[in-house]
Structure formats: structure tokens, C-alpha cells
Amino acid sequence: MKRETIYDVIVLGAGPAGLAAAVAATDSGSSVLVVEREERPGGILKQCIHDGFGLVRYKEKLTGPEYARRDIAAAESRGLYLLAETFVSRVEKGQDGFALTCVNRDGLHDLRCRSLVLATGCRERTDRQVFIHGDRPAGVYTAGLAQAMVNLHGLLPGRTAAILGSGDIGLIMARRLTLEGVAVAGVFEVKAEVSGLTRNVQQCVRDFGIPLGLSTTVSRVFGRQRVEAVELSRVDERLRPLPGSASLVDCDCLILSVGLIPENEIAVSLGVPLDPATRGPQVDQNMHSLIDGVFACGNAVHVNDLVDYVSESAETAGRAAAAWARGLAVGQPTPRRLQPVKTQGPLLYAVPQFVDTASPVDTICYFRSNRTLASGARLAVGPAAKFAATGPATTAENFVERKFEVLRPPEMERFVLPAARSAGLTGALQLALKPEGEA
Amino acid sequence: MSPVKQFTCIVCPRGCLLTVEITEPAADAVSGAPNYLDAVRVVGAACGRGVVYGRQEATAPLRSLTTTLRTSGADRPRLPVRSSADLPLERLLDACIALDTVVAQAPLRCGDVVMADLLGLGIDMLASDDLAVCPANGASHG
Ligand SMILES: Cc1cc2nc3c(=O)[nH]c(=O)nc-3n(C[C@H](O)[C@H](O)[C@H](O)COP(=O)(O)OP(=O)(O)OC[C@H]3O[C@@H](n4cnc5c(N)ncnc54)[C@H](O)[C@@H]3O)c2cc1C
Ligand code: SF4
Numbered sequence: 001m002k003r004e005t006i007y008d009v010i011v012l013g014a015g016p017a018g019l020a021a022a023v024a025a026t027d028s029g030s031s032v033l034v035v036e037r038e039e040r041p042g043g044i045l046k047q048c049i050h051d052g053f054g055l056v057r058y059k060e061k062l063t064g065p066e067y068a069r070r071d072i073a074a075a076e077s078r079g080l081y082l083l084a085e086t087f088v089s090r091v092e093k094g095q096d097g098f099a100l101t102c103v104n105r106d107g108l109h110d111l112r113c114r115s116l117v118l119a120t121g122c123r124e125r126t127d128r129q130v131f132i133h134g135d136r137p138a139g140v141y142t143a144g145l146a147q148a149m150v151n152l153h154g155l156l157p158g159r160t161a162a163i164l165g166s167g168d169i170g171l172i173m174a175r176r177l178t179l180e181g182v183a184v185a186g187v188f189e190v191k192a193e194v195s196g197l198t199r200n201v202q203q204c205v206r207d208f209g210i211p212l213g214l215s216t217t218v219s220r221v222f223g224r225q226r227v228e229a230v231e232l233s234r235v236d237e238r239l240r241p242l243p244g245s246a247s248l249v250d251c252d253c254l255i256l257s258v259g260l261i262p263e264n265e266i267a268v269s270l271g272v273p274l275d276p277a278t279r280g281p282q283v284d285q286n287m288h289s290l291i292d293g294v295f296a297c298g299n300a301v302h303v304n305d306l307v308d309y310v311s312e313s314a315e316t317a318g319r320a321a322a323a324w325a326r327g328l329a330v331g332q333p334t335p336r337r338l339q340p341v342k343t344q345g346p347l348l349y350a351v352p353q354f355v356d357t358a359s360p361v362d363t364i365c366y367f368r369s370n371r372t373l374a375s376g377a378r379l380a381v382g383p384a385a386k387f388a389a390t391g392p393a394t395t396a397e398n399f400v401e402r403k404f405e406v407l408r409p410p411e412m413e414r415f416v417l418p419a420a421r422s423a424g425l426t427g428a429l430q431l432a433l434k435p436e437g438e439a
Numbered sequence: 440m441s442p443v444k445q446f447t448c449i450v451c452p453r454g455c456l457l458t459v460e461i462t463e464p465a466a467d468a469v470s471g472a473p474n475y476l477d478a479v480r481v482v483g484a485a486c487g488r489g490v491v492y493g494r495q496e497a498t499a500p501l502r503s504l505t506t507t508l509r510t511s512g513a514d515r516p517r518l519p520v521r522s523s524a525d526l527p528l529e530r531l532l533d534a535c536i537a538l539d540t541v542v543a544q545a546p547l548r549c550g551d552v553v554m555a556d557l558l559g560l561g562i563d564m565l566a567s568d569d570l571a572v573c574p575a576n577g578a579s580h581g
Contacts, residue, residue: 049519049567050505055451063505065519065568069549151507154517179506179535198454202447203502207528306452405485411452 007033008325009318010100010113012088012266015043016307017298017314018119019071024318025117026078030325033111034080035102037087041075042068043121044144044299045307047151050172056308067307091116091266096328097293114328115293115321118267118281119314122260122299139227143169143257147176156182158253162230163187164218168196168305168410170257175204185249186211188218188232190239193372195259197305197410218254219246227252260303270294277349278302284338284354285363285417286320287313292333295321302351302366305412309366316364334358339425342384345433346370346377348409355417357425363417367431369407375436376405381417384430399429407433444497448489455489458482459497501525504534505567508553513545514573520553523563534558545572 009025011018014036022034040046045053048064055061058070075082083102086109090101097114124142141149141157147169149155161177163170166189174184187205192215194201205212213232219241220231229250233241262280264272272281272289280301281289287297297317298310327333337358343350348370355363369377380387382398399421404413422429448455460480464473481493495501503525507517520543526534534557543553547570554564 049507051503051521052452061503063519063521063567066521066549069568151519152515152517154507154509179504179531181535197452198447198456199449199452202454203449207500207502411454 005031005112006097007031007111007113008329009033009115009117009321010035010098010111011117011119011318013043013119013121013298013300014038014041014082014084015119015121015298015310016045016068016071017121017300017310017317018043018117019068019075020311020314021117021119021295021297021318021321022080023071023074023078024315025115025322026080026318028319028322030115030322032080033113034075034082035086035088035100035111036082036084039085041072041082041084047144047148048172049151050176053307056306057311064307071311088266091270093270093291093293097325114325115295117317117321118264118289118294118296118300119298119317120263120266120300122303123263124256125259125261126256137221137223137225137227139223139253140221141253141255143167143173143255146173146253146255150176150180156180157255158182158227158251160185160251161253161255162218162249162251163255163257165189165257165259166191166194166196166201166212166214167257167259168200169260170255171196171200171204173255173257174210175208178208178210184208184210185251186213188213188216190215190217190235192237195410198408217241221254222248223252227254230254260299262300262302264300267294267296267300272296275302275349275351275353278351280351282353283351284336284356284359285316285352285361285365286356286359287317287352288320288324288336288356290338290354292336293324293328295324302349304366305410309412309414312364313366316361320361339422340428341365342428342430343367343433344387344430346373346435347431347433350431355422355425355429357423360419362419363422364414365417365431366412366414367433368409368412369433370409372409373404373407373435376403377407377433377435378403379415380432380434381415382430383425384428387430387432446493446496448484448492450488450492453485455485456483457489457493457496459493461497500528502528502531504531504564506535506538508538508541508543508564510543510545510570512572513543514571518543518547518553518570519567520564521567522557523552523565526557526560526562530558530560538564543570545570 008030045064045068053067086104100111102109160183219233222229234245281296295317297314338354348368350367379402381400464478504522
């Protein structure tokens, strides 16, 4: 029988997360293979031609392709093996690792590895489309698809565009289309608040005098072959269209920017438990999922607003995947001691969802508030047993205490919990967020 | 009354709300010349970069420009490019029109100048990615 190569680590996806994980695993002494379905590495950054990437990691304002280039250069200098234009269709867990089935131009391939890193990024939500009544003409695109058309292929989606949803990609596309000579009739958001970053409202919308309609939605699309107009409606507090508030806007394309969700088909097929709040795998501070040997990082875990933190989580995953593979190779994988992370107060989510108290690795915790806390908030982190139902009972036993000037859902926050502090945990860890000036 | 302007700092993702107050410049104690710098007061910036940005924004807003160019002889149809420095906000659209006819000839390296002295502003457009040659694509991509 032919002996197949067993890689220590196989990384799925060659976006910034996959590349950083692969580089970190290689530097930890592992044999690594990266599998990518597209022709070129770089992931979604290839189409994000605007700048603002890398401020944290490189202290420089880079464009998406420039940021990706640095990761690609780091991978190339280590002679990292990238299997491009290859789609991973199936993964099975065995005794000593994983068996992968991949498809590419040359046919089907079987690959084996000890640790698996899921760095498959996120995809755009399209479910909101379903709620729009009217015709189904051509000219309705998701913001990411429109971004790929314009930036990678040089094609314009239309002459006059309406944008539904105020996520960052939608805001960025409002500017991009304006610069390409497309008239942007407006950016419309069903909620009373913009969902993208404030700076993008300024530099992508206000800078060009583009109308921004809050508490407004597209209630109908008109057009037989191609979009000819959309009907806008104001909505009430419960987001239902207000009768008599409808108005028509002429446009030949409608761009939907209604949010992103982690891409996790493979995680689900392996039975990896997901967090309903992030819609990505639940992980510990090593980005290790609840299935031994399966790691995840980047947007596959939760949708990040800064690629810098995608890279950070990926380096953690890469190092940990290498350590796990080393343990398996000698038949002694390090057992984990997982304690859950509980949240209290106006938190949308916190990653990681578990802390491995047996691991010497510090916990980098990322979280978002579930609403705008304009007067700031205090965060207390400590053993859940010490917390009262209403909030932190004592302060002396808290591991971390932080004060935030302002918290907004689009802006992810981060803190570090040293391993020395969490090592003694015998029960759940609690994250309690208390808004300032609220009882 | 002195004019007050409010805007969001776009230097970093934190997006501080800046309030900029422009007062009548006082005469400098030493030279006697009007002191314009102190006449612009910036409130609300969490860091020094915001103060610099606020002063600039209140007087002459500047923006970076990122866009793509048509390519020739390359392995793909568009090349992402960026400006070497920020340009006046009101010139962004003119700049894009001027760049419409520029073709990036492969091969290029990230950082190469693809158009010098954009609109006579003394600012260059730089490739923000490598561009590899594809022999099959001799003609320019449309
Ligand atoms: C349309 C869009 C636009 C965005 N714009 C911005 C922006 O402007 N600014 C910003 O900060 N962030 C933006 N983001 C977020 C951005 O995705 C992250 O900052 C970062 O790129 C995430 O990195 P990643 O490596 O986790 O995912 P990605 O960059 O998405 O990389 C995932 C990679 O995995 C590959 N892959 C997926 N499934 C498989 C499979 N089964 N087999 C093989 N390969 C697979 C994909 O082809 C892709 O290359 C955007 C996201 C999207 C979807
Ligand atoms: S003032 Fe400083 S911290 Fe605030 S947005 Fe500007 S650069 Fe960021």
C-alpha cells in the first residue's frame, strides 16, 4: 500500500487569516499545506483596494492588496506550499488526524493532516433580499459582488445605483461607484443607526454629498428585464414600513450591503459546535474548536472589522495547531481543561467562548457591545462564581478591569487576560459590561 | 461669532467627533504677524493626529485616492493603485477622469510609479500590487 504524506497542519483558505496561520505554524516547525479555491492568494483583500488596513499590525495605512502582499511575501520566503484553484469538498476525522477530499482541474485528491485550520472567511448575507417585493429583474447585486466586479474586472454594475444597508462594504462602494462616474442615489438603512464605521460615513458618503436615509428601507423593486426604480419606505421603531411614506427613486441597480456571516460548511460537517451569536465555531484562546485538532481563525470565527486582528488570531491558531500536531505525532496530545466564558450586560458576543486553563497561552479576548454606549462602560472579568446576578460583586478578585470611553457595535474591542490569572479558574469566567450612568 | 465646524476624524477607526473653532487670529507676541495656527482650536480628539487632521479639515480637506487602472499584457484586467500623498478632496473626481485613459503596462512591482504628477499636484499614482505578465494578453484589456 502506498504511504501518503501526512502534513502536520493543513490550512483551508489563503486569505490573510490562512496565510498568517500557515506562516506561524511553519515557524513553529510544522510541515504545512495551504489549500485555496481561488487562483491567487489574498482572499477578500484582493478586491478591497481602499486604504486603512494595517494601522495596528504595521503602523502604516495600507490598501488591501498591499496588506495581502506582505503576507504572501512572508509565505513565499518560507517556501510555503500553496495548492491553488483547489476546493476542499469533504473532511473526515480519524484516529490520528483528518482525511481531506479536494477537487481541482486534475481531479480528486486525498490529503491527510494532524491539525486542521479553518480560515475560510465569511460570506455575504442575502436573506434580506427575500423580503423585498416586486419583480426580480437583473441589476440587484450584493456589495461584495459589486466590489469584485468594479475592482477586479473593471465592470460597472449600472449608471445609477441605490444602496440598501449601511455596512462598511456598502459605504465603501458608495464612494467607489461615485469615483467611477456612477450616480449614487442614496444609501438607505432600515435601522435608526448606521451599521458601518463613522469614518466611512464621513469619507465615503458625506464627502460626496450622497443622501443617507436612516429608518428607511427598499420596499419594492420595479423593472421587467433590468431594475428601473426602487420604492423606499420609512419604517417605525419595529422596522415595519409606515403606510403612506413610500417614494420612488430611479436607478438601474440595487446594491445590498446587509451583513456578513462566517463561512462554516466544513466546520458544520465535522460537527464543530458554533456560537449562535457569532455564527462561527466556539473556540478557546488558542483558536482551538471544541473538536480536538480543528482550529479556526479570522472571519470564519467572527466577522472582524480590522484585518489586523484577523492576522493576530491566525498567528495564535497557527502556533497552537503546530503544537497540537507535535503532540499527536508522538502520541501525546496535551489534554485541555476548558472553562466556559459567560457574558453579562449589553454584550453582542465575546471570543473566545472558552478558556483552556491548562494552556500557558494568554487569552486575547475580542468583544462587541450590542448597542451604542455613548457615555462609555466598565468591563470586569473574573470567576463567574464571584459575580452577583446584577454585576461584579467584588473588585479585588477580578482578573481584568477596563473602562471604555464609548462602545459601538461596529467597533470591536479587545483586552488580554494573562494565563497566570486564568490558570486557577475552577468554574466559568465571566465578562460583565456595565454602561456608565445606568443603574 | 467664530465659526464652529464639527466632523468625524477619519485618521483611525475610532472616529472621534471633532469640534473645530476658528477664531480671529491674534498677533504673535514676537513677530506681530497673525497667528493662524492657534486661531484654529480642535476639541474632542483623543490623540494628536486628530488635532492635526482637524486643523487641515477645517481649512482645506485632503483625501487619499485609491482606484484601479486598465492593464496591458498582464495576467488580469485591472491594477489597484494609490496616491503617494493626500490630494484636495474637491480634485478626487477630476483625478479619476484623468486616470481613466491611463493603461498600466505589465510587469510592475508594488510601489512603482504608474502616473507621475497627477493633475500637476506633485502627487504620483503608485501600483498597490505586483502585476505579472501574461503573454496571451498583448492587447489592452477593455
Ligand atoms: C465582500 C467583502 C468585503 C470586505 N471589505 C472589507 C474592508 O473593506 N475592510 C476590512 O477591514 N474588512 C473587509 N472585509 C472583511 C475581510 O474579510 C477581513 O478583513 C479579512 O479579509 C478576513 O480574512 P480571512 O482570511 O478570514 O477571510 P478571506 O479574506 O475571506 O479569505 C478566505 C479564503 O478562503 C478561501 N476558501 C473559502 N472556502 C474554501 C474551501 N472550501 N476550500 C478552499 N478555499 C476556501 C476563499 O477563497 C478565500 O481566499 C470584507 C469582507 C467581504 C466578504
Ligand atoms: S483623534 Fe486620534 S484616536 Fe480619535 S479618530 Fe482621530 S486619530 Fe483616531
